[in-house]
Amino acid sequence: MQPRNMSMSGVVDLAAVKAAGEARQKAEQARAETARQGGSAAVSPVSLVIDVDEAGFEHDVIQRSAEVPVVIDFWAEWCEPCKQLGPLLERLVVEYNGRFLLAKVDVDANQMLMQQFGIQGIPAVFAVVAGQALPLFQGAAPEAQIRQTLDQLIQVGEERFGLTGIPVDPDAEAAPEAEPAEAPPGPYDALLEAAVQALDANDFPGAVQAYRNVLAQDPANEEAKLGLAQAELLGRVQSLDPQQVRKDAADRPSDVPAQTAAADLDLVGGHAEDAFGRLVQTVQRTVGDDREAARVHLLQLFEVIGSDDPRVTAARSALARVLF
Numbered sequence: 001m002q003p004r005n006m007s008m009s010g011v012v013d014l015a016a017v018k019a020a021g022e023a024r025q026k027a028e029q030a031r032a033e034t035a036r037q038g039g040s041a042a043v044s045p046v047s048l049v050i051d052v053d054e055a056g057f058e059h060d061v062i063q064r065s066a067e068v069p070v071v072i073d074f075w076a077e078w079c080e081p082c083k084q085l086g087p088l089l090e091r092l093v094v095e096y097n098g099r100f101l102l103a104k105v106d107v108d109a110n111q112m113l114m115q116q117f118g119i120q121g122i123p124a125v126f127a128v129v130a131g132q133a134l135p136l137f138q139g140a141a142p143e144a145q146i147r148q149t150l151d152q153l154i155q156v157g158e159e160r161f162g163l164t165g166i167p168v169d170p171d172a173e174a175a176p177e178a179e180p181a182e183a184p185p186g187p188y189d190a191l192l193e194a195a196v197q198a199l200d201a202n203d204f205p206g207a208v209q210a211y212r213n214v215l216a217q218d219p220a221n222e223e224a225k226l227g228l229a230q231a232e233l234l235g236r237v238q239s240l241d242p243q244q245v246r247k248d249a250a251d252r253p254s255d256v257p258a259q260t261a262a263a264d265l266d267l268v269g270g271h272a273e274d275a276f277g278r279l280v281q282t283v284q285r286t287v288g289d290d291r292e293a294a295r296v297h298l299l300q301l302f303e304v305i306g307s308d309d310p311r312v313t314a315a316r317s318a319l320a321r322v323l324f
Contacts, residue, residue, distance in 0.1 A: 207227070
């Protein structure tokens with residue numbers, strides 16, 4: 001079973017930051033593989049709009065963003081502005097002829113993605129370019145503004161990452177959806193699936209326990225470690241009053257519980273650098289048990305992002321300077 005938390009890069013801001021050279025290389029490899037298989041790589045205009053859910057997000061958005069910018073439209077059936085914006089974006093993606101893809105996410109059916117992007121209202125439009133998430137705009141913006149934003153997005157994708165889009169054949173028929181290949185079940189798939197179902201139901205204590213059950217048998221299981229860190233974080237922020245937490249943190253800069261709660265909100269809201277910087281400063285201001293509590297909480301937040309994230313590397317260096 002594939003991890004669905006994208007190394008928590010989705011929970012925060014899809015922080016799997018790709019270097020420009022790596023993105024170009026992936027795009028070139030994708031085009032080369034298509035050519036090797038004898039395909040034209042051309043797609044039907046209908047295929048430029050895809051419905052995306054949590055299970056397919058890694059493949060349909062993250063991986064495809066190494067080939068072409070992916071614009072994400074977060075919408076819901078009951079949202080009247082969404083009904084104005086959605087058809088406009090669907091018309092523009094066809095008009096732009098493969099310079100970007102449009103991924104539509106129904107927030108009612110995919111609330112974890114909504115939380116992961118820190119979305120407070122819909123419609124909300126993001127983009128993912130070479131693995132990087134970029135907020136574009138919120139609400140039913142004027143068409144001229146949307147065009148300008150799309151032009152800038154395409155320019156960034158091309159100049160920084162070499163993403164020139166995908167060819168479109170107006171006469172091509174949309175490819176039928178392939179049945180996903182059944183992967184052989186792993187030894188902990190049932191437990192991991194139970195954890196995922198608990199997360200989907202916002203049962204964070206249940207998800208925590210399910211991930212711990214996996215780790216009790218397989219302490220090195222990376223998916224379980226990552227999922228546990230995510231579930232614990234979401235459980236901590238579930239009952240917080242953001243306004244009160246921010247006030248407490250501002251009023252009591254050396255209070256470790258106030259600062260750790262604010263750091264949790266920072267991270268869930270997509271501001272990893274702010275979360276890390278806040279706790280590094282707290283470590284610097286405190287001594288004894290308070291300092292140790294702030295340090296340990298910071299290390300827990302590193303687990304949410306993943307040790308290979310460059311922001312974690314930078315924060316580790318800042319922590320070391322404060323400690324030593």
